Amino acid sequence: LIELDRAHLVHPFSCYRSHEEAGVRVLKSAKGARVTDASGKTLLDGFAGLWCVNIGYGQESVVEAAAKQLRELPYATGYFGLGSEPAIRLAARLAELAPGDLNHVYFTLGGSDAVDSTIRFIRYYYHAKGTPQKDQFISVEYGYHGSSTAGSGLTAIPAFHAGFGVPYDWQHKIPSHYAYRNPVGSDPQTIIDASVAALRAKIAELGADRVAAFYAEPIQGSGGVLVPPTGWLKALHAVCKEHDILFVADEVITAFGRTGPLFACEEDDVVPDFITTAKGLTSGYVPMGAVFMSDHVYNTIADGAGKAPVGHGYTYSAHPVSAAVGLECLRLYEEGLLENGRKAGKRLMEGLRSLADHPLVGDIRGRGMLAAVELVTDKERKTPLPAAADPGRRIFDRAWANGLIIRAFNSGILGYAPPLCCTKDDIDGILERTRMTLDQTLEDK
Ligand code: PMP
Numbered sequence: 001l002i003e004l005d006r007a008h009l010v011h012p013f014s015c016y017r018s019h020e021e022a023g024v025r026v027l028k029s030a031k032g033a034r035v036t037d038a039s040g041k042t043l044l045d046g047f048a049g050l051w052c053v054n055i056g057y058g059q060e061s062v063v064e065a066a067a068k069q070l071r072e073l074p075y076a077t078g079y080f081g082l083g084s085e086p087a088i089r090l091a092a093r094l095a096e097l098a099p100g101d102l103n104h105v106y107f108t109l110g111g112s113d114a115v116d117s118t119i120r121f122i123r124y125y126y127h128a129k130g131t132p133q134k135d136q137f138i139s140v141e142y143g144y145h146g147s148s149t150a151g152s153g154l155t156a157i158p159a160f161h162a163g164f165g166v167p168y169d170w171q172h173k174i175p176s177h178y179a180y181r182n183p184v185g186s187d188p189q190t191i192i193d194a195s196v197a198a199l200r201a202k203i204a205e206l207g208a209d210r211v212a213a214f215y216a217e218p219i220q221g222s223g224g225v226l227v228p229p230t231g232w233l234k235a236l237h238a239v240c241k242e243h244d245i246l247f248v249a250d251e252v253i254t255a256f257g258r259t260g261p262l263f264a265c266e267e268d269d270v271v272p273d274f275i276t277t278a279k280g281l282t283s284g285y286v287p288m289g290a291v292f293m294s295d296h297v298y299n300t301i302a303d304g305a306g307k308a309p310v311g312h313g314y315t316y317s318a319h320p321v322s323a324a325v326g327l328e329c330l331r332l333y334e335e336g337l338l339e340n341g342r343k344a345g346k347r348l349m350e351g352l353r354s355l356a357d358h359p360l361v362g363d364i365r366g367r368g369m370l371a372a373v374e375l376v377t378d379k380e381r382k383t384p385l386p387a388a389a390d391p392g393r394r395i396f397d398r399a400w401a402n403g404l405i406i407r408a409f410n411s412g413i414l415g416y417a418p419p420l421c422c423t424k425d426d427i428d429g430i431l432e433r434t435r436m437t438l439d440q441t442l443e444d445k
Pocket of ligand 1: 111217221222250251252253278
């Protein structure tokens, strides 16, 4: 398998030659929060795949729902006014559960095309309103908004742009709220004020009549699990409202219980114009994403569609098997998984916070089952681990040897997003194996 992989399978986000030298680790099976590789080694998955297997592995009722739908009707297009029962029921249930008037759902295959769809819907919306000159988009440094051609430009992590020539000239950034390393300091209100001022300045620079939309994650995931101060999202939402700029909350990671509630926006008391979701919607069992849009946005687009049809769609939009899985995942969330995730998240956060005295630990942050530990070589100076020593790879390998899968960013940040089904033992195992990994990393510092 390793030889075949080397010869033929192109992996995402890899330095291909070094990846090929290291060789692929083949996963074979999984149950609950544990995965087993081809050699028979069992590991705790502290990252739920790629922050997506929120319900945990091996949930039989989901497998049955998928199998039933595959037998009954494996495919139905949403084109030509056709549809399927699970897709309609899932859209209706999601609209019921979403905050405010986000009553209209557009299904995609994942998060990148959900973000990309919002860009197209927003462009269409302004055309329908007769203000097509509103064509500039703003996002936040360290934000991640996918790998599609347009959406990747809203991603504001330089590593994802190198060699591609994005972002485009209609995509702009404001500085992140990153409290641990913010030039304005770590005081929450100062950080909020600085972000508000930066957004206002960017709008003034571009002209409010040119700015279409602002994108933000309630918690920045791929940028290093950066948790904004309470009130940050609400303050920036207010600035957008003031200037008639659409607000997109990218909840691809944070929705479906990852931070506690079904949508993280609920905790921030914000009703955006759009929410993008994916991952926990179908928990990685099958691919699916969903764009939520408000009554106002939908009605404007629908009115405009009389003049020019909304020429946007995917062959696999509203896939019936994905929808059947999504419905069953929602049932599991509501029947205990959200609650279990909240309890497990509390244990995880408390456990991680108990690592504060460890000589390598500079910062601990998170909400619910989404957390990070930032490692430094000097706490006082907040000196990052030396990049030349490839800390991400080394920590990942060490954690793996200890029977733990985590996200190990090359900046020396450890990311956690365990399945919501984790038991106390699972969480304690994640914590114990983290401590072992930190001690070993300290030894060879
Ligand atoms: N937005 C955010 C906030 C994400 O975290 C991700 C994926 N990590 C995406 C968009 C893209 O989703 P996908 O990988 O499913 O295309």
